[in-house]
Amino acid sequence: MHRAELRDRHNNEKRELLDEQRQTRAQVRSDATKQGKSPELALSLWAYHAAIQREALQKRQAAERKAMTAMLPHSEVWRKWLESQAKKGDEAALRIASQKYGGKVDITGSSEFRERATREATRLGIRVLNGDLQ
Known part of the structure; x- marks a missing residue:
């Protein structure tokens, strides 16, 4: 499960609990009035139990x-996200260079970067001019 899925599930659970408590609150008030009890006292007791439910949900x-x-530590998530953004940026840069220079690009940089960029260019169907990388 990803963090976004967990966050969405938690938001839905919280929303469902609040909706349920809203309905229960109205029911408690009307039941207390029908039974001739103090609505304020009934709502106070209900509020106490509702707070316990919310706290249990928050703790869970x-x-x-x-x-x-x-x-999956935050630093690992950040690193993966950063790598994916870098790959998207590399792909965009290769596409722009390909359009600008007629489908051929000359890749410079560290050997690791040139290898990675050449693989990406080949995947995209872009011709690389560096003889040592082909």
């Missing part, structure tokens, strides 16, 4: 987030 969700962070 916090534990799930902590477990996910233990499995």
Whole structure:
């Protein structure tokens, strides 16, 4: 499960609990009035139990987030995201260079970068002018 999926699930759970509590609150008030009890007292007791439910949900969700962070630390997520953004940037740069220079590009930089960029260019069908990389 990804962080975004977990966040969406947590938001849905929170929304469902709040909707359920809203309906229960109205029911508690009307039941207290029908039974001749104090609506304020009934709502106070209901509010106490509702707060306990919200706190339990928050604690459970916090534990799930902590477990996910233990499995996949933020730094790892950041590194993966950064790598994907860099790959998108490399691809965009190769496409622009290909359009600008007639489908052929000359790649410069470190040997690791040239290898990676050449593989990407080949995948995109762009001709690389560097003889040592082909």
